[in-house]
Amino acid sequence: MSAPAATMNVPLFCAASAGQGLDLPALLSEVVESQRYILGRHVQVFEEAFAAYLGVPHAIGVANGTDALEIAMRALKMGPGKRVLSVANSGFYASTAIRCLGAQPVYAEIDPNTLNLSPEALAKALAEQRIDAVVVTHLYGRLADMTLIAPMCREAGVALIEDCAQAHGARHAGRLAGAWGDVSCFSFYPTKNLGALGDGGALATRDAALAERLRALRQYGWGAKYEVAHEGGRNSRLDELQAAVLAAKLPLLDASNARRRAIAARYGAAFAHLPLQAPLADGEDYVAHLYVVRSARRDALRAHLASRGIASDVHYPVPDHRQPVLGSTQADVQLPLTELACAQVLTLPCFLGMTDEQVEHVIAAVLSFHDGMA
Template identity: 60%
Template structure:
């Protein structure tokens, strides 16, 4: 079976580097908030072009802690999209706030900024802007909109490590930016991990306190809403080893998407937009009417696919009823994710293309 993301191949290529990083931690005997964590936070901040980063336990914690740092709380509303896997919604709900959903643009499948004014209310405190599938949303437009209304901007960069527009990385635009280092991400750990980035020193200090019980000093809780969410030294060391490879991996991901675009161009499917610097091709997502039939045909041909994501947040069983997001709902019925990871060979891409073309011909997709 050709996997959608072969982590064995991905990490195997770095076996010696990863083992050296892990051995360094084992020999030092310091496992939580030590020198590896501090070095990674500094190196990742330099890479992003921000004042600092605070490493935490996972990407969802990063979103929740970003909201808590901005003092968003019970009854407040947070604007976001409903097509990004429920992660932002989970963080918003965890602090007692209310997610207020905005529909997407059909081509990019990113938040449609034109709809923000209709969604905002006097209780709106923040906008979570998700850079979905590796492509940057309109961060400049979102920032201008938020600043004009006194609303905080949080970038959800879980799928956009390294994306850049107008000389600025994803994660350097908002008041805060949340990252995930889940193993499948463009920059992935060997377990869970996350980080929050910011250019605001005061916000960064609040974050450091909130990730560790709200401590102002050891065993001195001085800030409400704290928790235990810390990136361990082993994961920090692994991420330090991987960070120098990120731009090269992203370039290969773009090349893979371009090859798919060329090979599938005449099928009538909606293909990913041409990937530039603002797109790190975390996922290769196509749209087609006969999605389920084509997916079954690809599985029969030994090719794994996925749906990112099958149930929009506003249609989940825990969501309040009555919300209508036509573009989001249409997308969920037609999206299909094809294999895309840096070690995927041209021959394997061509195998996927051939199987897609055969399936499309059979099912008149």
């Protein structure tokens, strides 16, 4: 394989891809002409289409993914005195929502191969302590092992919240991320596999009563207009423009996921003989939201890529239980697999709109780094 020019620049994400394939001026004009910008027809159309795509009866648009997590926990009555389990390698997003509610975070170990919640660690936690809810994050686009996790939570009588912010369209046996738990949470930040032109989020559920609470909580806790019937309501609404964009992009999601997966597969084939751990890209349970490798020489590899004009990032360098904001409150928590992963993970470019030449340039740079180690 001949190496492309060393001067080629490869971003981690291309902002232009957020609007790829859309007639944005027409969408914008349609929303403006409707003179309805909040909770109008476009939000309703997207909510119905997204629910149908997921295979659940209810989808509720909100302002962003973190709001979705917090509203989901509020609707499930999480708060002071409640214990919510999550992993500690997923950017503190679930931890932010847990702490906003005054609940207690409980951290469980990850599976070192998938970097998702370990079913064995979950089983141990459920057997040894009281857990009121579980947040399972489908990290980097990889569906967690829901065939084990979902029934485990049901049998324990524990609420199951899916964080699907990085896994739009991931599925196992035809069942999509977002269709396994009591409630699921989505972010539509522009870099997501289904991304808006700004912030946006959604909740999804099969439970009609829970859906009613979620809808009320996203708008002040109203039962009827100006009548506050639910404690903990807030102003968190998906706007009409973002809903119009998302509704237009939703039919393209599976094809764009296939393109991401194809890039990941090319990486995996090229890196198979290298001393780094690359994600498997051989099934629909992985949608390559982020292409994350593990390297014992991460910082050196990252510097090498930068010298070749290739952007990279670390998702995420500080595990939740070691974040400075927590002080010493989690000092006794030991998660060696999580901590090792956070010290080794490195995200390579993998995005819709990435050219074959850019893919080859990244491959050549990674290979040249390891050739230099020989």
